[in-house]
Amino acid sequence: MKGITSSRKSIRHNSNHKDKMIRDYEGKELTKLYDKLRPDYPAEIRDVVLDCLQRNYKQGARKRYMLDVGCGGGKATQLFTNDFEEITGTDISQDQISVARKNLQNRNNVRFQVVDDNRFPVQSNSVDVVLCATALHYMNLDQFLEECDRVLVQGGIVAILYYAPQILRTSKGEIIGDIFSKTSKYHKAVNRFFRNCGMDKAARKHCLNRYESIFDRIANPTKRWETDIRVEHEYTLKEFLRFYATCGGYKKRRYQDSRPDPLCNLRESFCEIFRESGIVCDDNTTLHVTFVYPILIVNKIGGLKNF
Template structure:
């Protein structure tokens, strides 16, 4: 029964990603990767390839609307982003200024590349949706002998109000705000498998990766300055939130109590907004006027070409 439930939720999540609105939210609010991401990964890659040489081909699987790819354009002659969502790919193509970058709808388990034809495979904030073993076997197939794979993601934000001079008060508000953000994010419908991958910062992915040489890096941090409206945009782009709201609406309809006003009472993002503004004593300010530092810890698993018996 639990397996059937997970399969149903996986189908629901796929339909959520097949949404133009979701693709646009990804484009606006999911560009959280620091400038240090690409050099960190490429330092590892260059251990297996000539340092300074521009490599031929990189592929990102689960590329969304192209947030991470732009960090790597100077390192490769050709970059291809693959995603199962046609809407995400359309959004990526519409906002792509790079002549060496292209996008295509594709399956993570049947990549449209010849065996041994790819230098680097990336997977950013997506592998937790995949069958990891099946995906890594396909990565092994497409990688050249000296090829590398890099898998990265992020989990909970730490939020700190801007403009609070007193360090003790700033730390107090950071703890309150970050805990509210944590409750908001985990309030969505996270499948247990997805949550377990993220909460351990992909350590389990690192352990499963059968690369002879591999690294698990948890040192990278985002460096963002957002207002409340932007943070809510990020939360609104999360598939567990959208799945939660879809289920809540269906539940209210089933008991004949649905209205937009009633649904809003159950909106975990709206509850977060209200509680944060109250805790930070900014209820009289517009969301766009309340600024904060937002820090995501970025975790990266890197390896040379995996080996399977």
């Protein structure tokens, strides 16, 4: 029997689901920047998720109902609008939900809802796919998995997506940084930036180790990584820093104390990395960035909470 729970020996079952919610991605200005500057999810993700779902048709899953938890402006939601009879996207930010509604206003099978706790606003045993895209590092994993167990039909799946600008290259193709390598100066610079923006240690760990720390905590033996999808982007240094400026905590904490602007520190770290490769660095310096999109799939087959 294969339910979906955390591997921690003691799981707290909180009936009111009112744990503190992290609200770093609110505000109209940040929401607009996030929607404009964050990359879209590649279409190949849709194919992977639907293939995983189809393998479970014998257990009862179908392309009926998808729930997108932490949907933001609906960038991942829109991949599946032609595939499911109904999709619900939830987020704690009213501003993010407003953007999602605007972006997908012509989709009659999609609705978006603001939530204020960790409980999913859908009936038990009603969802075929729970999607969570680049948001789980901010959530209570135990409660997320408990809710997935509650709402999924037999044979339903959890699709956990994440993306990161993993590899930095110069304009000549030389690799100068790997965000997942603890010895890389790029990794250290981004970790320091996240810390200075107020991201807690656990969330930083999840983001900078490719969600492996989340994978390790899921007890369900059906969990598996599907093929990583990689997408190349070209930025100037100024443009790449604008991508990092969409980190939710940055806008909140930039002027809170007398410390230097975290983004200025990050810029200097990037310039140092370039100088070590013999490249004079300024705002117009070209970077080639490989974004990686790991896909973690977990099946619900069997009874609930059997771990």
